[in-house]
Amino acid sequence: MTFEYWxxxxxxxxxxxxxxxxISDPWFGAAFxxxxxxxxxVLGFQKKKRLEKGRKA
Amino acid sequence: xxxxxxxxxFVASFYVAWNIGSNNTxxxxxxxxxxxxxxxxxxxxxxxxxxxxxxxxxxxxxMGPVGTQIVPxxxxxxLPKVAAAAMFSAGLWVTxxxxxxxxxxxxQAVIGSLVGAGLAIILFPQVGxxxxxxxxxxxxIVSAWVATPFTSAFFAFLIYRASEAPLRRVKALEKLNLxxxxxxxxxxxxxxxxxxANDVGTAMGAAYAVSHGGNLFIGNVEAKLALLGAVGLxxxxxxxSRKTLETVGHGIMPLGPLTAFAAQLGAALTVHLFTQFxxxxxxxEAIIGGITGVGIIGGMAGVGRGKLREIVMAWISTPxxxxxxxxxxxYLVLLV
Numbered sequence: 001m002t003f004e005y006w007x008x009x010x011x012x013x014x015x016x017x018x019x020x021x022x023i024s025d026p027w028f029g030a031a032f033x034x035x036x037x038x039x040x041x042v043l044g045f046q047k048k049k050r051l052e053k054g055r056k057a
Numbered sequence: 058x059x060x061x062x063x064x065x066x067f068v069a070s071f072y073v074a075w076n077i078g079s080n081n082t083x084x085x086x087x088x089x090x091x092x093x094x095x096x097x098x099x100x101x102x103x104x105x106x107x108x109x110x111x112x113x114x115x116x117x118x119x120m121g122p123v124g125t126q127i128v129p130x131x132x133x134x135x136l137p138k139v140a141a142a143a144m145f146s147a148g149l150w151v152t153x154x155x156x157x158x159x160x161x162x163x164x165q166a167v168i169g170s171l172v173g174a175g176l177a178i179i180l181f182p183q184v185g186x187x188x189x190x191x192x193x194x195x196x197x198i199v200s201a202w203v204a205t206p207f208t209s210a211f212f213a214f215l216i217y218r219a220s221e222a223p224l225r226r227v228k229a230l231e232k233l234n235l236x237x238x239x240x241x242x243x244x245x246x247x248x249x250x251x252x253x254a255n256d257v258g259t260a261m262g263a264a265y266a267v268s269h270g271g272n273l274f275i276g277n278v279e280a281k282l283a284l285l286g287a288v289g290l291x292x293x294x295x296x297x298s299r300k301t302l303e304t305v306g307h308g309i310m311p312l313g314p315l316t317a318f319a320a321q322l323g324a325a326l327t328v329h330l331f332t333q334f335x336x337x338x339x340x341x342e343a344i345i346g347g348i349t350g351v352g353i354i355g356g357m358a359g360v361g362r363g364k365l366r367e368i369v370m371a372w373i374s375t376p377x378x379x380x381x382x383x384x385x386x387x388y389l390v391l392l393v
Contacts, residue, residue, distance in 0.1 A: 018285060022284070
């Protein structure tokens with residue numbers, strides 16, 4: 001079984017989110033998880049766009 | 058010492074949550090991926106967003122009833138090792154089934170295990186604890202399990218019929234694809250939300266019972282346990298969900314976007330409805346009921362009956378085997 005980078009990143013993000021939620025408020029933990037997902041997906045989308053532009057050029 | 062054993066019970070509950078994530082991602086997003094509307098990565102990403110939302114908002118509605126109403130809640134707080142045995146047995150059976158590619162119901166495994174734990178303590182009583190199984194509650198839960206696929210099939214049938222006519226009026230193919238794609242993704246998100254609300258409650262019910270009597274936490278215990286369960290589900294979804302996702306998406310019947318939408322929305326409505334009454338019902342049963350409900354419109358031609366029969370057999374064997382496994386394991390831990 002092999003994992004891609006995004007899967008490992010998300011596993012780490014949810015574990016840190018759990019830690020935050022456990023020591024403070026569960027909503028803070030959930031908010032951290034959602035923020036990480038949004039950042040990773042936006043960065044991934046931008047990278048994909050850049051690569052497409054480069055290929056066209 | 059009791060805190061350490063309680064920690065083992067939490068790890069066991071987390072393991073059950075991981076199992077649910079690996080097994081039920083296929084149920085929530087299998088139809089969307091099967092219909093080629095979204096990619097595997099997008100499916101998992103949506104799960105990560107919507108599972109914690111459902112868990113923290115509504116996870117407690119099922120967590121309390123599962124942890125305290127089938128066997129007495131104080132039983133697990135005074136004997137957390139039995140709770141750990143129950144959750145490990147349930148998790149182990151579901152892992153085996155997931156490895157074989159069958160989307161079995163973790164709810165049935167957990168409830169079967171809790172009954173097995175209760176029976177073990179009745180037959181091998183411990184000093185300072187009494188046990189009984191609330192058979193009336195158990196019958197109510199089993200009735201909800203039986204009703205789940207039929208309710209979901211009914212909802213899916215209605216949704217399919219109601220959306221067919223307005224969609225036929227859309228002439229532009231691009232616009233139609235956009236509407237269908239968006240509908241399937243949104244209904245998948247709703248399924249993920251209801252998984253957070255219902256499945257997390259089932260996974261963490263025993264952990265809730267363990268923590269409830271022992272006062273192991275400060276703050277909002279239910280919400281913290283719900284987040285722990287949600288993280289377990291997400292990690293299961295991230296690491297081990299591809300196989301059941303393919304079984305649900307391609308193995309039961311070939312799915313078009315409208316079928317996927319009707320099946321998912323019907324299932325989500327059903328699970329959400331039962332969550333409001335504290336019933337731990339199976340998303341697996343609901344989604345397959347939904348797919349079958351839409352299959353009825355096509356005269357069942359598209360539904361793989363052999364595959365359905367295999368899944369039904371797994372549903373019957375799951376609670377029985379979990380009960381026996383837990384009974385044996387609980388007996389062993391009670392000897393220690």
